[in-house]
Structure formats: structure tokens, C-alpha cells
Amino acid sequence: MKRRDILKAGVVAGVAGALSAQAQGAQANQPGILTRARNLIFFAYDGMGWEDYAIAQYYSRRVLGKPLALERFLASGVSGLQNTNSLTSFVTESSAAGNAWSTGVKTVNGGLAIHIDGRKLTPIFALAKQQGKAVGLVSTATITHATPASFVVSNPDRNAEEEIAQQYLDFGAEVYLGGGQRFFDPAVRRDKKDMYAEFAARGYAVAKTPAELEAANASKLLGVFSSSHVPYEVDRRFQNVNVPSLAAMTRKALPILAGKREGFVLQIEAARVDHANHLNDAAATLWDILAADEALEAAMNFVDQNPDTLLIIGSDHVCGAPALYGAGSVYRAGSAGIDLLRNEKGSIEFMLARLGNQPTVESVTELYRTVKGIALTPEQAQAVVAAITQRVYLPDAVVRGIQPANTLAWVMRQTDAAQVNRPNIGWNSGQHTAGPTLFGVYGRGVGAARIGLVDNTYNFTLMTRALGIRFQNPVMSEQEALEVLRSRAELPWNHPDDALALA
Ligand SMILES: [Zn+2]
Known part of the structure; x- marks a missing residue:
């Protein structure tokens, strides 16, 4: 039509x-x-x-x-x-x-x-x-x-x-x-x-x-x-x-x-x-x-x-x-996305305010651990530092439209299907x-x-x-x-x- x-x-x-x-x-x-x-x-x-x-x-x-x-x-x-x-x-x-x-x-x-x-x-x-x-x-x-x-x-x-x-x-x-x-x-x-x-x-x-x-x-x-x-x-x-x-x-x-x-x-x-x-x-x-x-x-x-x-x-x-997607045997791990949300105690907006203009890999890693309940890799923490201090954003996050916030979200995404350490919630866009x-x-x-x-x-x-x-x-x-x-x-x-x- x-x-x-x-x-x-x-x-x-x-x-x-x-x-x-x-x-x-x-x-x-x-x-x-x-x-x-x-x-x-x-x-x-x-x-x-x-x-x-x-x-x-x-x-x-x-x-x-x-x-x-x-x-x-x-x-x-x-x-x-x-x-x-x-x-x-x-x-x-x-x-x-x-x-x-x-x-x-x-x-x-x-x-x-x-x-x-x-x-x-x-x-x-x-x-x-x-x-x-x-x-x-x-x-x-x-x-x-x-x-x-x-x-x-x-x-x-x-x-x-x-x-x-x-x-x-x-x-x-x-x-x-x-x-x-x-x-x-x-x-x-x-x-x-x-x-x-x-x-x-x-x-x-x-x-x-x-x-x-x-x-x-x-x-x-x-x-x-x-x-x-x-x-x-x-x-x-x-x-x-x-x-x-x-x-x-x-x-x-x-x-x-x-x-x-x-x-x-x-x-x-x-x-x-x-x-x-x-x-x-x-x-x-x-x-x-x-x-x-x-x-x-x-x-x-x-x-x-x-x-x-x-x-x-x-x-x-x-x-x-966004969508909660199935994961693991008979999708049983799909529920991990719900359980892991329990560990999140703050928003990305709050984290940005807390990190200020001069975050470090250490301060970023610590904040994700305490606020999002997630262990970032050093590379992911560095991506957050670069987004805030140099305005260098992850390419996949850029298309979402709002920076540096979308980069802060993107480093949290689940990339290993065998793991249940991050909410299995995928996003279509920003x-x-x-x-x-x-x-x-x-x-x-x-x-x-x-x-x-x-x-x-x-x-x-x-x-x-x-x-x-x-x-x-x-x-x-x-x-x-x-x-x-x-x-x-x-x-x-x-x-x-x-x-x-x-x-
Ligand atoms: Zn809107």
C-alpha cells in the first residue's frame, strides 16, 4: 500500500x-x-x-x-x-x-x-x-x-x-x-x-x-x-x-x-x-x-x-x-535479564553526573560495579573515558543519537551468549x-x-x-x-x- x-x-x-x-x-x-x-x-x-x-x-x-x-x-x-x-x-x-x-x-x-x-x-x-x-x-x-x-x-x-x-x-x-x-x-x-x-x-x-x-x-x-x-x-x-x-x-x-x-x-x-x-x-x-x-x-x-x-x-x-530476548538452554537464561536488573541502583544520567568531566578507568569501573552491578572490561571502561573526555564514541552507539549517554549504555550490552552476567535486553535504536x-x-x-x-x-x-x-x-x-x-x-x-x- x-x-x-x-x-x-x-x-x-x-x-x-x-x-x-x-x-x-x-x-x-x-x-x-x-x-x-x-x-x-x-x-x-x-x-x-x-x-x-x-x-x-x-x-x-x-x-x-x-x-x-x-x-x-x-x-x-x-x-x-x-x-x-x-x-x-x-x-x-x-x-x-x-x-x-x-x-x-x-x-x-x-x-x-x-x-x-x-x-x-x-x-x-x-x-x-x-x-x-x-x-x-x-x-x-x-x-x-x-x-x-x-x-x-x-x-x-x-x-x-x-x-x-x-x-x-x-x-x-x-x-x-x-x-x-x-x-x-x-x-x-x-x-x-x-x-x-x-x-x-x-x-x-x-x-x-x-x-x-x-x-x-x-x-x-x-x-x-x-x-x-x-x-x-x-x-x-x-x-x-x-x-x-x-x-x-x-x-x-x-x-x-x-x-x-x-x-x-x-x-x-x-x-x-x-x-x-x-x-x-x-x-x-x-x-x-x-x-x-x-x-x-x-x-x-x-x-x-x-x-x-x-x-x-x-x-x-x-x-x-528494547526487547528481553531468550538465552541459553530452553531459554532458561532469558530470565537472567530480569534478575540482573535487581542489581541496578541508578541511571546512566546519574552516572554521567557522578563521573564529571575527568573520569578514569578506575572511577568508571567502580561506578559500573556499584551502580549497575556490572564488571566492565578495561577496554569498555576506557571507551567510557574516551566518550566523556575526548568525545570519541563507540560507532554502534553514535547512530543511537545521544552522546555520551548511548556509549555508556552500549558498553553494558551482552556480547557473550554463553554468559548471563548482563541483562539480555537488546535495543533496536535510540x-x-x-x-x-x-x-x-x-x-x-x-x-x-x-x-x-x-x-x-x-x-x-x-x-x-x-x-x-x-x-x-x-x-x-x-x-x-x-x-x-x-x-x-x-x-x-x-x-x-x-x-x-x-x-
Ligand atoms: Zn522521545
């Missing part, structure tokens, strides 16, 4: 979704199925694929001795798959994927709730706010990052995060919790504007530490807990990094929002699964999924107690495409990939009695129907978008790789 036809098929799938929803009209009147949701929680896994799920699921069962809440969700709710392609690429990034969710139409990678020709789109939380709903955003990325931002504001550049912080102030959601102090701090912002003071003047409690989050007692809350993204869960948990967990932020947000008379809409994002996958850092990926699971459980508990709440989960795209992703609805889901494979734009259909909103954003064709792209010598928002902002 030609690319054009495939994209047409995507549009048809959206139409088919609407038709099947009509067919479900009768079901919607049956007891047990919600016709209108008072509250809506959208739980986003950024950059999570099915192998990530499998690794976390097996780790949780085998090492922690319990199934994931996500497994319970998938088993008890309504789940399926969603296609993730953007308007002009089979591989999406988080803003185009966020736009598909939040506006119901496909866009070009890079802008927030906007078409490439500058036509603004109205995102779902802006529509909900017009209804009087309270609005909340919770993320482990900078709170101004693409996925949360795409639900509330329109901006041609997803990386214009200082401006997006201002747009958040103007939008006036009740809860913003995540990372990104540098976009609010007058000492760092280019315009020197004190966004903390601006938010406080509008009645927000402002929190920058877990203790301040805990103590915050106001009907509106801005919490930003790190300069950039919130550090990985594996570092928070084992390296005593003082930031709140995604679950702690979720538990704080829910009662504030639930106190509003008209109900609320909330997006919770497990953002750094994506970043960890970009870096090919299996332990960082694993622990951020486990942290997300605690937050998901809190959201599921809320739905159990407040059944007029619709909970939707989804992953916006796959990233890195970039987003094209596969379909997780999609599910929990509780008495609105008209969602039957979901199979849908387009990611179907989430907008589901949310608007649940909230009783009738709205259609303007559709752009791939051909129209390509003509706009060709007419420009320089693309104004060609920032497809959010992980480049990992600093």
Missing part, C-alpha cells in the same frame, strides 16, 4: 471508530456503562512499548512478588492498540501524538495543538475548562513539556517552554506538578520574569520540594521540583534524590481537583520512560514504569471510589524498541519507533464496551463523548502539510527529538 493510502486508511479507521461508537449507542444505555463522565483522567506513558511492559511485568512478579496494577487494568478493563503515526511520518514524536489525543486530528511533528500552516487547534482540556471543569497536569518531565502542554495550549514550537509557562499562567489550570524550574525561575528565564510570583499572585500555592508539596494548602497548586525533568525513579529510590514520586504528585492533585463542583480533567504523564529508552537504560525504564504503576493504582482507586470518572490510558509511541501502542479504558468506560485497534485520534472522540462536548478541529491532509513543508527553506519547528533536552 502506498503511504498516502495508508494514511487514508488511518482516517477511515477514525470514521470506523465513530461508526462502531454509534452501534454501541444501545449499550450506552445499559446499566453499568457510563453515558457521561463527571471526571476524566488521562494517564499517558511516554515512549512505552509492549516489551517495556513485559519486562516490568515479569520484574514485578518475579522480584517484587506482585502483579502490576497495569496488568490488573488490562485484565479487567477494556483495552486494545492504537496506531501512532503523525500526519507526515510513520514515527511520531510526543507533540504530534499528544495533538492526536487532545485535538482528534493528525499534525506534523513538533507543534502543540497547531497545524503546520499555523491554524490553531483547540485542545480537549481547553474545551473542558469552558464547561467549568477543573484542570490538572502532572508529569515527570518538565511540566511545560510536549505531552502535558498539548492538552491545554497551542504553540508552533514545543520547545518554547518559557513561553508555555506563561501560557499556563494565562490558561489557569488548578494543578501543575512536574519538573522545569528553569522555565519559571527569574534568575534563569530570558525575560527575568518571576513566574513563581506571578502564579502566587493568582492564588497558587507554589512548591519546589516534596515537603512543600505535602504542606501546600490552597485550591490551586504549582509544583516544580527540579531544574529540568524530574530525576528518574531509580535515582529517587536508591540514590536519595529529593523529589516527589509520580504517585505522590498524583495523590496530591486528585483531592484538590475532586473538590471542584463541576468535576475535573487530569492528565498524568509517566514521561521519562521515553527518555530512559532513548538512552537504552533498562533500569531507568523499568523503575519509571514501576513508579507509574503506583500512580496508576492511585488513579484506579479513585475511579473505584468515584465511578463517574473515566480513566483512559495510553502510550504515545514506542522508543528504542529513537522513537513506529509500532502500535497500549490503549485502554478503566471503570464504567463511556461507550467503550468494544475497543480493538484504533487510531490515536480516537482518544479525542472518546473524551469529547464522555464529557458531552461536540467539537471538530480542522483536518489537514498529508499532501497539504507536505506542500507547506516544501515551501519553506527552513522548517520552523524541526525539533523531533525531545530527549535532546535531557540536560
Whole structure:
């Protein structure tokens, strides 16, 4: 099938979704199925694929001795798959994927709730706010990052995060919790504007530490807990990094929002699964999924107690495409990948900060032993030293895109099939990939009695129907978008790789 036809098929799938929803009209009147949701929680896994799920699921069962809440969700709710392609690429990034969710139409990678020709789109939380709903955003990325931002504001550049912080102030959601102090701090912002003071003047409690989050007692809350993204869960948990967990932020947000008379809409994002996958850092990926699971459980508990709440989960795209592969006789050693992850007590991001600018073979070897539980050869340790001090990277790591981090990950790969001394997790790339992703609805889901494979734009259909909103954003064709792209010598928002902002 030609690319054009495939994209047409995507549009048809959206139409088919609407038709099947009509067919479900009768079901919607049956007891047990919600016709209108008072509250809506959208739980986003950024950059999570099915192998990530499998690794976390097996780790949780085998090492922690319990199934994931996500497994319970998938088993008890309504789940399926969603296609993730953007308007002009089979591989999406988080803003185009966020736009598909939040506006119901496909866009070009890079802008927030906007078409490439500058036509603004109205995102779902802006529509909900017009209804009087309270609005909340919770993320482990900078709170101004693409996925949360795409639900509330329109901006041609997803990386214009200082401006997006201002747009958040103007939008006036009740809860913003995540990372990104540098976009609010007058000492760092280019315009020197004190966004903390601006938010406080509008009645927000402002929190920058877990203790301040805990103590915050106001009907509106801005919490930003790190300069950039919130550090990985594996570092928070084992390296005593003082930031709140995604679950702690979720538990704080829910009662504030639930106190509003008209109900609320909330997006919770497990953002750094994506970043960890970009870096090919299996332990960082694993622990951020486990942290997300605690937050998901809190959201599921809320739905159990407040059944007029619709909970939707989804992953916006796959990233890195890792896989736990079979090894040894009857693949028995394949489980070593799960067992060895138990020895990992920090992320590659943490290791880079710890190594500094002048690492030695000795300091590198020691750090891999204590943080990753892995014995590097002298050659591997030297490769890490060269990557940091001379910017000489391993060729196989270079194609992955993020240096020196991908070199630090690459020296850990298993090269001896007879050994079980390193996690047998292989990585396809250091970039987003094209596969379909997780999609599910929990509780008495609105008209969602039957979901199979849908387009990611179907989430907008589901949310608007649940909230009783009738709205259609303007559709752009791939051909129209390509003509706009060709007419420009320089693309104004060609920032497809959010992980480049990992600093
Ligand atoms: Zn990414």
C-alpha cells in the first residue's frame, strides 16, 4: 500500500471508530456503562512499548512478588492498540501524538495543538475548562513539556517552554506538578520574569520540594521540583534524590481537583520512560514504569471510589524498541535479564553526573560495579573515558543519537551468549519507533464496551463523548502539510527529538 493510502486508511479507521461508537449507542444505555463522565483522567506513558511492559511485568512478579496494577487494568478493563503515526511520518514524536489525543486530528511533528500552516487547534482540556471543569497536569518531565502542554495550549514550537509557562499562567489550570524550574525561575528565564510570583499572585500555592508539596494548602497548586525533568525513579529510590514520586504528585492533585463542583480533567504523564529508552537504560525504564504503576493504582482507586470518572490510558509511541530476548538452554537464561536488573541502583544520567568531566578507568569501573552491578572490561571502561573526555564514541552507539549517554549504555550490552552476567535486553535504536501502542479504558468506560485497534485520534472522540462536548478541529491532509513543508527553506519547528533536552 502506498503511504498516502495508508494514511487514508488511518482516517477511515477514525470514521470506523465513530461508526462502531454509534452501534454501541444501545449499550450506552445499559446499566453499568457510563453515558457521561463527571471526571476524566488521562494517564499517558511516554515512549512505552509492549516489551517495556513485559519486562516490568515479569520484574514485578518475579522480584517484587506482585502483579502490576497495569496488568490488573488490562485484565479487567477494556483495552486494545492504537496506531501512532503523525500526519507526515510513520514515527511520531510526543507533540504530534499528544495533538492526536487532545485535538482528534493528525499534525506534523513538533507543534502543540497547531497545524503546520499555523491554524490553531483547540485542545480537549481547553474545551473542558469552558464547561467549568477543573484542570490538572502532572508529569515527570518538565511540566511545560510536549505531552502535558498539548492538552491545554497551542504553540508552533514545543520547545518554547518559557513561553508555555506563561501560557499556563494565562490558561489557569488548578494543578501543575512536574519538573522545569528553569522555565519559571527569574534568575534563569530570558525575560527575568518571576513566574513563581506571578502564579502566587493568582492564588497558587507554589512548591519546589516534596515537603512543600505535602504542606501546600490552597485550591490551586504549582509544583516544580527540579531544574529540568524530574530525576528518574531509580535515582529517587536508591540514590536519595529529593523529589516527589509520580504517585505522590498524583495523590496530591486528585483531592484538590475532586473538590471542584463541576468535576475535573487530569492528565498524568509517566514521561521519562521515553527518555530512559532513548538512552537504552533498562533500569531507568523499568523503575519509571514501576513508579507509574503506583500512580496508576492511585488513579484506579479513585475511579473505584468515584465511578463517574473515566480513566483512559495510553502510550504515545514506542522508543528504542528494547526487547528481553531468550538465552541459553530452553531459554532458561532469558530470565537472567530480569534478575540482573535487581542489581541496578541508578541511571546512566546519574552516572554521567557522578563521573564529571575527568573520569578514569578506575572511577568508571567502580561506578559500573556499584551502580549497575556490572564488571566492565578495561577496554569498555576506557571507551567510557574516551566518550566523556575526548568525545570519541563507540560507532554502534553514535547512530543511537545521544552522546555520551548511548556509549555508556552500549558498553553494558551482552556480547557473550554463553554468559548471563548482563541483562539480555537488546535495543533496536535510540529513537522513537513506529509500532502500535497500549490503549485502554478503566471503570464504567463511556461507550467503550468494544475497543480493538484504533487510531490515536480516537482518544479525542472518546473524551469529547464522555464529557458531552461536540467539537471538530480542522483536518489537514498529508499532501497539504507536505506542500507547506516544501515551501519553506527552513522548517520552523524541526525539533523531533525531545530527549535532546535531557540536560
Ligand atoms: Zn522521545
